[in-house]
Amino acid sequence: MKRSKVGIVGGTGYTGAELLRLLLVHPHVEVAAITSRSEAGQKVGDYFPSLRGRTDLAFSDPESGDLDQCEIVFFATPHTVAASQVGALLAKGIRVIDLSADFRLADKDQWEQWYKVTHPAPGLFGEAVYGLPEVHREAIASARLVACPGCYPTAILLGLLPLLDQDFVDLTSIIADAKSGVSGAGRAAAVGTLLCETSENFKTYAANGHRHLPELIQHATSSAGGRPLGLTFVPHLVPMMRGMEATLYIRRAPSGTSESGNDAGDPLSPQAVHDLFSRYFESEPFVDVLPLGQHPETRSVKGTNICRIGIFRQPGDGPIIISSVIDNVVKGASGQAVQNMNLMLGLPEIAGLDYTALLPG
Numbered sequence: 001m002k003r004s005k006v007g008i009v010g011g012t013g014y015t016g017a018e019l020l021r022l023l024l025v026h027p028h029v030e031v032a033a034i035t036s037r038s039e040a041g042q043k044v045g046d047y048f049p050s051l052r053g054r055t056d057l058a059f060s061d062p063e064s065g066d067l068d069q070c071e072i073v074f075f076a077t078p079h080t081v082a083a084s085q086v087g088a089l090l091a092k093g094i095r096v097i098d099l100s101a102d103f104r105l106a107d108k109d110q111w112e113q114w115y116k117v118t119h120p121a122p123g124l125f126g127e128a129v130y131g132l133p134e135v136h137r138e139a140i141a142s143a144r145l146v147a148c149p150g151c152y153p154t155a156i157l158l159g160l161l162p163l164l165d166q167d168f169v170d171l172t173s174i175i176a177d178a179k180s181g182v183s184g185a186g187r188a189a190a191v192g193t194l195l196c197e198t199s200e201n202f203k204t205y206a207a208n209g210h211r212h213l214p215e216l217i218q219h220a221t222s223s224a225g226g227r228p229l230g231l232t233f234v235p236h237l238v239p240m241m242r243g244m245e246a247t248l249y250i251r252r253a254p255s256g257t258s259e260s261g262n263d264a265g266d267p268l269s270p271q272a273v274h275d276l277f278s279r280y281f282e283s284e285p286f287v288d289v290l291p292l293g294q295h296p297e298t299r300s301v302k303g304t305n306i307c308r309i310g311i312f313r314q315p316g317d318g319p320i321i322i323s324s325v326i327d328n329v330v331k332g333a334s335g336q337a338v339q340n341m342n343l344m345l346g347l348p349e350i351a352g353l354d355y356t357a358l359l360p361g
Ligand SMILES: NC(=O)C1=CN([C@@H]2O[C@H](COP(=O)(O)OP(=O)(O)OC[C@H]3O[C@@H](n4cnc5c(N)ncnc54)[C@H](OP(=O)(O)O)[C@@H]3O)[C@@H](O)[C@H]2O)C=CC1
Pocket: 009, 010, 011, 012, 013, 014, 015, 016, 035, 036, 037, 038, 039, 062, 075, 076, 077, 078, 079, 081, 099, 100, 101, 149, 150, 151, 183, 184, 185, 186, 187, 188, 189, 328, 329, 332, 333
């Protein structure tokens, strides 16, 4: 079978390197071009010793034209880079998967307010399909521009989805308490991610409003059929390299029944919520709903494209508690991008993504 040619813009960053790790052993595609401004001409295997012997590719300059041979190009670049460059690729019939936030929001003014810069491609607003396969699988398959979700929205939305269109849930009081490994900040991040700054330390950041908040609200509201949604989202930085955990607190709608959470017939009992999640994700290859009472761990998904979910409730009529874990660099970025690519190329969705986490890892 002929392999489809794919290219990567931003090959020296964390998500670019992770795309390489996944794509160089993918059975149906060939990485034909990978760009870096700073390392153009350098052999990929010399730059990343982990990839020695896996490829003869060298980084090329983004302006070299090497991407033109590709059927699909990934942008693993900071915000605004994809928006500046995708127009030219789309005009040549090349499909694009953007890992950055350039096309995740529907409203240009809102995007500019949160990203504090003028959007370089206003004409492409509304064009991209949001690359969360669990919601938009069919649209992704035929899309020419896919906007991969942020890592926090991936973990949080997957933990909320089955509940969003349920009348018994109070959508106005959801709390998402999320923690990310340091790699989430990218390789180019400076002092804030140094070992001395992050080890033996734990902190909130962007508690006044993280830029993933409008992305979360937009896509959760859409899955809730437009019902108004109130979400408090606070991210934390934890001293580990990879991994993300989101603890979600979801309360009963004021009009809902208020019997004890364990009563038969109570839609907010742990068993009922577990049944709902199990049915919802039954045929999803990358979402694993744990048996009741089991706590998901980030190390159980490290290096994999899996989102693992646990469901809990404390005695009384308190909130349902969902714990959702992903590897921020895989399901939160590059793995999800490959999952989207598989859909776009009509390949099995799990092709090149069937990994098990390292333990210990
Ligand atoms: N890290 C993570 O867990 C996640 C990251 N993301 C998003 O994915 C994108 C990439 O993130 P990450 O890999 O962490 O970032 P890094 O900072 O690690 O890498 C960025 C890459 O982009 C290249 N680059 C920078 N500026 C330009 C430019 N103007 N033109 C072309 N290439 C450029 C850099 O190479 P060079 O300078 O050599 O050209 C480098 O290879 C970001 O938008 C990020 O927000 C999304 C989800 C999770």
